[in-house]
Amino acid sequence: MYHNAGLIGHPLSHSISPLIHNYFYHKSRINGGYCCFDVDKSEIAQIIHIMKKFYFKGFNVTLPYKTDIIDFLDEVEFQASKINAVNTVKIIDGKLFGYNTDLFGIEKTFEDFNIEIFKKKILILGSGGAAKPLFYFLKDKNAYVDIVNRTVKNTETVLEQLEIYNFNNFDLLFLKKNNYYDIIVNTTSVGIDKKEFFDMSHIDCGEFAFDFQYSIDGCTPFLDIYKNSVPKYTDGLLMLIYQGLKAFGLFNDVKLEIDINELKKFILKKG
CATH class of the missing domain: 3.40.50.720 (NAD(P)-binding Rossmann-like Domain)
Structure with missing residues (x-):
């Protein structure tokens, strides 16, 4: 089974999250991929339905929906609840669990x-x-x-x-x-x-x-x-990498060790 994940937000045209997460997939040898869903607020429920249908392991959430997404979740971790912002959602048996990996x-x-x-x-x-x-x-x-x-x-x-x-x-x-x-x-x-x-x-x-x-x-x-x-x-590139690494671990139940400097060089080269 594919271990796919994605990103919900707007706008996403300049996001490098797919570059980072697909690097994680490559390094971990996990069979999957990461893609963007640039959507209006009214389309969030539809996108979640699609990800559930195709067995996505989870998704990240960026501006401007980090608070709005909470209304769609079945459970939110304590820290994310206190911050009132979720940027990572794990899907388990069709249920949505929210986290804040920005912290x-x-x-x-x-x-x-x-x-x-x-x-x-x-x-x-x-x-x-x-x-x-x-x-x-x-x-x-x-x-x-x-x-x-x-x-x-x-x-x-x-x-x-x-x-x-x-x-x-x-x-x-x-x-x-x-x-x-x-x-x-x-x-x-x-x-x-x-x-x-x-x-x-x-x-x-x-x-x-x-x-x-x-x-x-x-x-x-x-x-x-x-x-x-x-x-x-x-x-904020280092912060973005670390929050993504934490999210990737949550999606796939792994603890991936990577060379941060190697990844930064990869991003700068691809960018």
Whole structure:
């Protein structure tokens, strides 16, 4: 039997998830493949029905459906439930089980760069769906966390849902004040269309700059600001690989060991 999986979201024209997952299939020698389903919200139920019919092992979910998908699930793991976002769904005997492997991707990225969180001063840009697992990850790390978002009220709502009461919340005017942070994380899509990023000239970063965006043809606009002044920085490619690896393991009940650097080189070559 084929061990197929897929990705639901919109838009998906630039997604490299099929490239990553089909690399996993090749390395694991598992007979299967991974494909994209670029759909409107109204088509999600139909796509799920098709995947069940053809015995898919599961699927990933990306923007903008990571919360919407929960309504279709039979069971959601504790962490994904608390984050209120699911990016991985396993299909077992026609039932749907939801997980959030983005959290694993974030944890592994900090671990690979040997970044200590305890007592660090951290700035997070954005509080949308991508930021939720990051907030959850930092919740009990005893760090000093400031969040900057266009709309303060939106951030307040997310923090209340996650039962986080010790993060500071600011609007974009905060970036005009001189500040220093050990770690800065960008979770927004600002600059993704090659336009300018926020003015970060007043914000210094001393240790680690982490962009959830990724680029296979050069540095992201956010990292362009800090790459020459911080000792460690990364885009979101590593996070994407790790969350995909975790999802692949869930789909196929395996623990696949891969050479991360080899995979990154493969992606950059194919991209």
